[in-house]
Structure formats: C-alpha cells, structure tokens
Amino acid sequence: MAGDHTPVPLPEPVRALAQADFGAVAQRFGAAGFAVAQPADGILTIKAEGHPGERPALLISVGVHGDETGPIEMVAHLLDALSREADKLAVNLMLCVGNIGAIRAGKRFIDADLNRMFRAERGTLAGTAEAARADQLIAATADFFGDAGPVRWHLDLHTAIRPSVYPTFAIVPEIIAEQPRRALLDWLGAAGIGAVIMNPASVGTYSYYSAEHHGAAGTTVELGRIGTLGQNDLAQFIDASQALDDLLRGVPTSGAGRQPHIFNTARQIIKLSDNFRMAFGKETHNFTAMQQGEEIARDGDTVYTVQHPEELVVFPNPDVRVGLRAGLMVVRVG
Ligand SMILES: O=C(O)CCC(=O)N[C@@H](CCC(=O)O)C(=O)O
Numbered sequence: 143m144a145g146d147h148t149p150v151p152l153p154e155p156v157r158a159l160a161q162a163d164f165g166a167v168a169q170r171f172g173a174a175g176f177a178v179a180q181p182a183d184g185i186l187t188i189k190a191e192g193h194p195g196e197r198p199a200l201l202i203s204v205g206v207h208g209d210e211t212g213p214i215e216m217v218a219h220l221l222d223a224l225s226r227e228a229d230k231l232a233v234n235l236m237l238c239v240g241n242i243g244a245i246r247a248g249k250r251f252i253d254a255d256l257n258r259m260f261r262a263e264r265g266t267l268a269g270t271a272e273a274a275r276a277d278q279l280i281a282a283t284a285d286f287f288g289d290a291g292p293v294r295w296h297l298d299l300h301t302a303i304r305p306s307v308y309p310t311f312a313i314v315p316e317i318i319a320e321q322p323r324r325a326l327l328d329w330l331g332a333a334g335i336g337a338v339i340m341n342p343a344s345v346g347t348y349s350y351y352s353a354e355h356h357g358a359a360g361t362t363v364e365l366g367r368i369g370t371l372g373q374n375d376l377a378q379f380i381d382a383s384q385a386l387d388d389l390l391r392g393v394p395t396s397g398a399g400r401q402p403h404i405f406n407t408a409r410q411i412i413k414l415s416d417n418f419r420m421a422f423g424k425e426t427h428n429f430t431a432m433q434q435g436e437e438i439a440r441d442g443d444t445v446y447t448v449q450h451p452e453e454l455v456v457f458p459n460p461d462v463r464v465g466l467r468a469g470l471m472v473v474r475v476g
C-alpha cells in the first residue's frame with residue numbers, strides 16, 4: 143500500500159548479527175568441536191582446539207559505524223551458511239559487531255566516532271560512549287592476536303557515506319610488511335575492490351591499530367554506500383562475499399583476480415577549528431580529481447591547496463569534530 147512504512151522483517155541471520163546475538167552460530171560451531179567464546183558483547187571468537195598458531199587468525203569487524211549496514215548483511219549470510227557446515231572453517235576467527243547502540247539507532251555513532259579511538263591519545267573523545275567500547279575491542283583484539291601465528295588478518299568492513307568513482311575501495315596501512323601486504327592486495331583484487339589507498343599514518347582507526355600493534359594485514363574496506371539494514375542490494379557484494387568465504391574456508395580465491403588501482407596519500411586534512419570550510423560540497427564524490435593550486439579547504443589562516451599536478455579527494459566531511467580527519471587527498475601511483 144502506498145505510504146505504508148511497516149518495516150519488512152529482517153532475515154533471521156541478519157537480525158541476529160545486527161543485534162550481536164550469536165546464539166545459533168555459536169552453537170553450531172561449538173557442536174563441531176570449536177572453542178567458542180564471547181569475550182564481550184558483540185565479540186565472538188571461534189578457534190580450533192589445540193595450537194592456535196597453526197591456523198591463520200582472521201578478525202572481521204562490521205558495524206563500527208552503525209549506519210553502514212551492507213557488510214552486516216553480507217557477513218550474516220556468509221556466517222550462517224558456513225556454520226551449517228562448520229567443519230569447513232579453516233581459520234581462527236574473531237567477529238566483532240562494532241557499535242551495537244549505533245546500529246540499533248541507525249546512526250554513524252552515538253556520541254563520537256568509534257573509528258577514531260584506536261589510539262592512546264583520545265583528546266575530547268575520551269569519556270564518550272564509544273571510548274569504553276573501543277577499550278573492549280582493543281582488549282579482545284590483543285587477546286585474539288596474542289596467541290596467533292604469523293598469518294594475521296583484519297578486515298574492517300565499512301561503507302562510504304557518499305557516491306564514489308570506485309564503488310568499492312580499501313585503505314591499507316603502509317606499515318604492513320611486504321609479503322602480507324602483497325597477499326592482502328591480491329585478496330582485495332579477488333574481492334573486486336577497485337582502488338586501494340595506502341595510508342602512512344594512523345588517525346585512530348581500528349584496522350590501523352591491528353596492523354600497528356599486532357602485525358596484522360589490516361584494512362578498512364568500503365563496500366558501496368550506507369543504507370538501511372535489510373534493504374541493501376547484496377548483488378554488489380558478490381565478489382567480496384565470495385573472496386571472504388574463500389578466506390574463511392582456506393581455499394584459493396576463485397574471484398576475478400583484478401588488481402586494484404593504487405593511490406598514495408598526499409595529505410590527511412585535519413579540522414583545526416570550527417572555522418574549517420571546504421571549497422566544495424560535502425556531497426562531492428569520493429575520488430573527485432582536483433588540479434594543482436586549487437583550494438581544498440581553509441581553516442582560519444590555514445589554506446589547503448592541491449600540491450601535486452592532480453590529487454583526488456576522498457571522505458570530504460567538514461562536519462567532523464575539531465582535531466579529526468575532514469578529508470583525504472590521494473594521488474594515483476598504480
Ligand atoms: O564515507 C565517509 O566519509 C566515511 C566512511 C568511513 O567510515 N570510512 C572509514 C575509513 C577508515 C580508514 O581510513 O581506514 C572512516 O572514516 O572511519
């Protein structure tokens with residue numbers, strides 16, 4: 143009926159994961175002989191009994207931003223299917239549902255951006271609702287990687303706020319060692335990820351934390367755009383879903399095997415004051431090209447201009463708190 147906004151019921155695996163209800167999945171993996179634990183709300187670990195270092199350690203996080211729902215749906219369906227043939231799981235897995243309250247509210251965050259709190263120095267973010275959650279995630283992550291072997295991955299699955307020249311892209315910390323970085327880039331290619339941004343410095347994100355403190359091949363993966371839980375077009379995640387399923391089952395990736403375009407970070411634009419103004423609208427698509435000398439933003443007396451012959455703008459967001467990243471300028475290198 144036109145104008146009828148009765149919510150459509152969610153598929154059960156999606157409802158369960160979005161509410162951090164691991165009951166059915168945990169029960170199936172437990173019955174298959176795995177050691178299953180829930181170290182904190184919304185955090186599930188599934189490990190083979192015996193020697194943890196013998197298997198790859200894979201951390202998957204979703205819902206670090208509460209309105210980024212596509213990956214929650216994708217992972218919910220994958221995990222539900224895998225749990226029905228649980229003995230096929232070939233990794234030690236930690237699954238985190240990041241910001242449970244924000245998912246419930248359908249918002250990016252409640253008080254402040256959880257994905258800026260994975261660092262010791264939190265400034266004005268300390269004491270927010272999300273700071274305590276970041277502490278829980280950090281403690282569980284340290285435990286999980288603490289007894290892991292050399293193969294350590296962290297896929298932090300997000301979606302972007304605005305449209306993008308590359309609908310799927312990833313941010314990869316530069317500090318990841320050569321060999322695991324190569325494996326990660328290959329996997330991102332198989333997952334159909336169109337672009338990779340190499341990031342030289344932490345702005346407090348979860349994936350950078352895992353890379354920096356636990357030697358994980360960590361990455362933030364942007365899969366399409368924010369959307370309403372249960373209403374995402376999962377067809378756009380087919381390659382990513384297949385590649386993730388392959389990783390969980392320890393089979394060689396059967397995906398397309400394209401190489402993503404590679405970008406280096408030219409500059410992270412930090413909002414210095416409430417006077418921060420961008421020279422373009424915040425709806426500007428990710429990877430919009432700008433030419434040398436063009437103004438990017440100004441903040442009081444500080445004027446940011448494009449330094450390279452061409453730079454592309456990613457995540458333009460003047461509405462962030464003072465002290466946080468308001469945008470990323472990148473240059474194509476591959
Ligand atoms: O679309 C946006 O403006 C934000 C999407 C998002 O949440 N991106 C992550 C990227 C994290 C990283 O740089 O590794 C974030 O901003 O937290």
Ligand SMILES: [Zn+2]
Nearest residue numbers: 207210300301
């Ligand atoms: Zn996000």
